[in-house]
Amino acid sequence: xxxxxxxxxxxxxxxxxxxxxxxxxxxxxxxxxxxxxxxxxxxxxxxxxxxxxxxxxxxxxxxxxxxxxxxxxxxxxxxxxxxxxxxxxxxxxxxxxxxxxxxxxxxxxxxxx
Amino acid sequence: xxxxxxxxxxxxxxxxxxxxxxxxxxxxxxxxxxxxxxxxxxxxxxxxxxxxxxxxxxxxxxxxxxxxxxxxxxxxxxxxxxxxxxxxxxxxxxxxxxxxxxxxxxxxxxxxxxx
Numbered sequence: 001x002x003x004x005x006x007x008x009x010x011x012x013x014x015x016x017x018x019x020x021x022x023x024x025x026x027x028x029x030x031x032x033x034x035x036x037x038x039x040x041x042x043x044x045x046x047x048x049x050x051x052x053x054x055x056x057x058x059x060x061x062x063x064x065x066x067x068x069x070x071x072x073x074x075x076x077x078x079x080x081x082x083x084x085x086x087x088x089x090x091x092x093x094x095x096x097x098x099x100x101x102x103x104x105x106x107x108x109x110x111x112x113x
Numbered sequence: 114x115x116x117x118x119x120x121x122x123x124x125x126x127x128x129x130x131x132x133x134x135x136x137x138x139x140x141x142x143x144x145x146x147x148x149x150x151x152x153x154x155x156x157x158x159x160x161x162x163x164x165x166x167x168x169x170x171x172x173x174x175x176x177x178x179x180x181x182x183x184x185x186x187x188x189x190x191x192x193x194x195x196x197x198x199x200x201x202x203x204x205x206x207x208x209x210x211x212x213x214x215x216x217x218x219x220x221x222x223x224x225x226x227x228x
Binding site: 036042046049089091093102104 | 144203207216
């Protein structure tokens with residue numbers, strides 16, 4: 001089955017700097033890659049996703065890149081703000097095979113003011 | 114307000130005492146799923162349901178049961194809880210399974226401790 005690895009497990013950045021989280025996946029059939037943000041005491045919430053027919057996607061200060069050949073994808077947060085502090089999860093799935101998400105282990109991001 | 118609700122939010126119980134965690138969504142979603150979250154392991158799928166009366170195992174189904182008698186409800190049942198089921202549990206739902214309407218919406222979580 002699919003295996004997703006996520007690095008780093010913790011990330012501390014200064015407010016205004018950029019943050020990058022990287023994930024690798026094992027199943028070349030995976031074609032949908034969402035990123036979730038989990039704030040303290042809450043459930044994960046989708047912040048951005050990318051499908052395998054696209055190499056990059058941006059939404060304001062966040063962007064995701066996908067390298068299908070290398071089987072890795074990354075989340076980029078620019079101009080970080082204190083409210084970006086949270087745990088971030090990457091995931092992978094095969095859309096035609098239902099909605100089963102395989103998650104990475106998570107990255108705890110701390111933005112220091 | 115469109116949402117996924119779970120009850121209870123916190124539960125401390127003892128080994129072997131049957132319990133049920135309820136999950137309900139008010140978005141008319143077809144797909145529902147249960148995950149457990151453990152440190153360093155991310156979220157792992159326990160069971161999922163593509164529609165009413167259709168359920169299937171995820172990656173870690175041992176020790177759990179589910180049912181989907183109504184579209185909005187998807188309870189998680191632990192017949193004989195054990196300490197290794199101490200975890201944070203999330204229910205999620207999506208409009209459909211697969212395709213552009215597959216964004217999963219998560220509930221607030223249930224923290225379960227089995228002594």
